[in-house]
Amino acid sequence: MSEGLAIRIEGLGKVFDGRIRALSGIDLEVREREFLVVLGLSGSGKSTLLRCINRLIDPTEGRIWIFGEEITAAKGAQLRRLRRQIAMIFQQFNIVRRHSAVTNVLSGTLGRASLLPSLFLKFPQSEQERAVAALERVGLGGRERHRADTLSGGQQQRVAIARALLQEPKLILADEPVASLDPALRHSVMRHIEALNKDEGLTVVCSLHDVDLVRRYATRVVALRDGHLVWQGRPHDLNRDTYKEIYGTEAEPATNATI
Amino acid sequence: MPRGNELIRSSQRFEKNIARLQALAADAILIGTFGLMIEFLVVVFSCRRGPTGLLITSEEALGVLHYAWMAAGAVILAFAWNLFASWIGASPGRALIRGVPEWEREIDWTHTLRGWFTVLFIEMTFFSGWLITEVDLPSFFTKFSKASNIVHGLVHPSGAVLHQGLVLLVQTVFLAFMATAFAIPPAFALSFAAARNLTRSNRFSRLMYTAVRTGMNFTRAVEPLVWALIFISWVGIGPFAGVLALWVHSIAALTKLYSESVESIDPGPVEAITATGAGTLQILRYGVVPQIIPPYLSFTIYRWDINVRMSTIIGFVGGGGIGYILKPRVDLGEWGQVGTLVLLIAVTVWLMDLISAKIRERIV
Numbered sequence: 001m002s003e004g005l006a007i008r009i010e011g012l013g014k015v016f017d018g019r020i021r022a023l024s025g026i027d028l029e030v031r032e033r034e035f036l037v038v039l040g041l042s043g044s045g046k047s048t049l050l051r052c053i054n055r056l057i058d059p060t061e062g063r064i065w066i067f068g069e070e071i072t073a074a075k076g077a078q079l080r081r082l083r084r085q086i087a088m089i090f091q092q093f094n095i096v097r098r099h100s101a102v103t104n105v106l107s108g109t110l111g112r113a114s115l116l117p118s119l120f121l122k123f124p125q126s127e128q129e130r131a132v133a134a135l136e137r138v139g140l141g142g143r144e145r146h147r148a149d150t151l152s153g154g155q156q157q158r159v160a161i162a163r164a165l166l167q168e169p170k171l172i173l174a175d176e177p178v179a180s181l182d183p184a185l186r187h188s189v190m191r192h193i194e195a196l197n198k199d200e201g202l203t204v205v206c207s208l209h210d211v212d213l214v215r216r217y218a219t220r221v222v223a224l225r226d227g228h229l230v231w232q233g234r235p236h237d238l239n240r241d242t243y244k245e246i247y248g249t250e251a252e253p254a255t256n257a258t259i
Numbered sequence: 260m261p262r263g264n265e266l267i268r269s270s271q272r273f274e275k276n277i278a279r280l281q282a283l284a285a286d287a288i289l290i291g292t293f294g295l296m297i298e299f300l301v302v303v304f305s306c307r308r309g310p311t312g313l314l315i316t317s318e319e320a321l322g323v324l325h326y327a328w329m330a331a332g333a334v335i336l337a338f339a340w341n342l343f344a345s346w347i348g349a350s351p352g353r354a355l356i357r358g359v360p361e362w363e364r365e366i367d368w369t370h371t372l373r374g375w376f377t378v379l380f381i382e383m384t385f386f387s388g389w390l391i392t393e394v395d396l397p398s399f400f401t402k403f404s405k406a407s408n409i410v411h412g413l414v415h416p417s418g419a420v421l422h423q424g425l426v427l428l429v430q431t432v433f434l435a436f437m438a439t440a441f442a443i444p445p446a447f448a449l450s451f452a453a454a455r456n457l458t459r460s461n462r463f464s465r466l467m468y469t470a471v472r473t474g475m476n477f478t479r480a481v482e483p484l485v486w487a488l489i490f491i492s493w494v495g496i497g498p499f500a501g502v503l504a505l506w507v508h509s510i511a512a513l514t515k516l517y518s519e520s521v522e523s524i525d526p527g528p529v530e531a532i533t534a535t536g537a538g539t540l541q542i543l544r545y546g547v548v549p550q551i552i553p554p555y556l557s558f559t560i561y562r563w564d565i566n567v568r569m570s571t572i573i574g575f576v577g578g579g580g581i582g583y584i585l586k587p588r589v590d591l592g593e594w595g596q597v598g599t600l601v602l603l604i605a606v607t608v609w610l611m612d613l614i615s616a617k618i619r620e621r622i623v
């Protein structure tokens with residue numbers, strides 16, 4: 001591949017409260033336009049890894065570069081500018097429940113919005129138009145004024161994707177984006193993330209559980225176990241043995257037939 | 260990572276030692292209190308006579324106890340108990356702070372020193388409590404007639420102060436309203452600084468948290484009555500002094516309630532807004548404020564309700580409102596008029612309670 005590096009991670013480690021070790025010695029490179037999936041049991045450190053990348057969590061060891069700029073050394077305005085390039089999608093959607101769908105989408109622009117109007121939930125006309133278009137794109141046209149908590153889980157996650165879209169990022173971090181959705185709705189959300197990757201050329205780092213989804217969407221897979229990177233490979237390299245290596249010997253794949 | 264592991268081990272050791280010290284302190288306090296209660300009973304019963312069964316008053320008896328000696332003895336005994344715990348069983352302090360050790364969980368309380376200590380301690384507390392507060396059942400049951408004219412007045416309210424009472428009741432409600440309304444902005448601003456979950460990021464914010472918390476706890480600990488006295492001598496007798504007294508106290512109380520609701524917000528939206536590259540004020544506006552508006556409204560109405568109650572007491576010392584005309588009538592023994600005023604207050608408080616409960620139900 002000719003593209004440059006989106007993320008470079010060197011010797012990353014995180015210890016919570018001086019005693020709970022969540023990550024150790026992670027070395028990882030993510031190229032631009034990759035769709036990297038992070039696998040691992042719950043508690044293996046997936047969320048911590050993703051949150052270290054945009055510094056929602058401050059790592060205790062190691063360094064991280066985002067498009068060549070070291071985010072682990074960034075502070076204040078520089079950190080906020082780097083964060084603007086990294087949109088995040090969460091398992092619990094994390095939209096503002098009492099705000100309308102369109103205000104939630106517009107909050108994606110906060111990194112570049114002027115401060116005073118934004119504190120009164122006021123955004124430029126051009127941004128508002130783009131927010132409406134983004135909602136339409138994720139299939140929520142006409143729901144702009146609906147309060148977010150009146151929408152279903154799948155719709156809320158699509159609002160979150162529209163918010164990520166409006167942020168105009170170069171990189172998307174998605175932390176188990178479909179884990180709290182009905183299985184039938186998972187593809188409808190994953191497809192939008194895939195579109196960001198394929199059509200907009202965004203780099204995606206996404207943690208997932210479901211092997212079917214991994215095979216369908218990932219271009220590369222890494223696996224975490226007890227905070228260590230234990231496996232890297234192509235999605236089609238995932239088989240029963242690698243699965244046991246990742247999830248431990250007692251584990252059986254949730255979907256036997258597909259392995 | 261050797262450095263990490265060392266850090267982990269030393270912090271675990273540190274926490275264990277802290278827990279040991281806490282257990283020791285709890286033991287010393289329990290044993291000391293136990294010793295003092297025994298000494299109190301000995302003092303009281305060694306010279307019993309007089310109306311309450313005490314020759315000397317409980318205050319005098321408490322005054323002659325040997326506090327320093329008991330404290331020293333208690334510390335020594337606490338040490339000894341913790342030292343010999345393997346022979347005589349875990350001490351009560353250790354059981355409180357670090358839990359009952361596993362090998363002692365099955366043992367019946369009658370077979371442990373800690374069990375007997377606990378039972379005796381509880382009995383002693385009731386026994387000394389009875390004597391310290393000078394419970395006097397004979398007077399309670401035989402001397403009602405002295406108070407009967409007050410009760411008679413209360414149930415035969417006089418119409419003489421009805422008009423003035425109603426007027427001042429309006430003043431009371433507005434007094435409470437002003438105090439509450441003007442307490443909202445400062446309490447709102449301070450509540451963010453007094454919330455643990457928003458003040459972990461750097462040293463400055465942690466310092467601010469401690470400063471605001473300490474200041475507010477102190478302000479709240481000072482009774483509104485005392486604030487009223489301060490403001491009466493500042494701005495003179497009248498409702499404005501009452502407003503100021505309740506205002507100061509409400510700021511502290513609302514800051515505490517508000518900051519607790521900030522602490523219980525869902526951190527998810529805060530993370531999401533932070534991840535967009537938003538600044539601190541934007542994070543508060545989008546991630547925090549929408550989540551705290553309903554509890555804030557509910558707490559504020561509740562506070563107004565409390566302030567109506569408090570303003571009657573504050574009126575007693577000259578802070579305006581209905582309490583202000585209650586005091587002279589109590590002093591003069593105009594029990595019928597006192598009855599009218601007390602009834603007016605009771606009805607208002609009851610109504611406020613009802614209304615605020617209804618509104619709060621709607622909001623949450």
Ligand SMILES: Nc1ncnc2c1ncn2[C@@H]1O[C@H](COP(=O)(O)OP(=O)(O)O)[C@@H](O)[C@H]1O
Nearest residue numbers: 016020022040041042043044045046047048049
């Ligand atoms: N804020 C935190 N404080 C303390 N420990 C944490 C915190 N967040 C995560 N951990 C711990 O770090 C480990 C990894 O957690 P996480 O990254 O959430 O795993 P995953 O996302 O793979 O389920 C777990 O043991 C978890 O208990």
Ligand SMILES: [Mg+2]
Nearest residue numbers: 043046047048
């Ligand atoms: Mg997780």
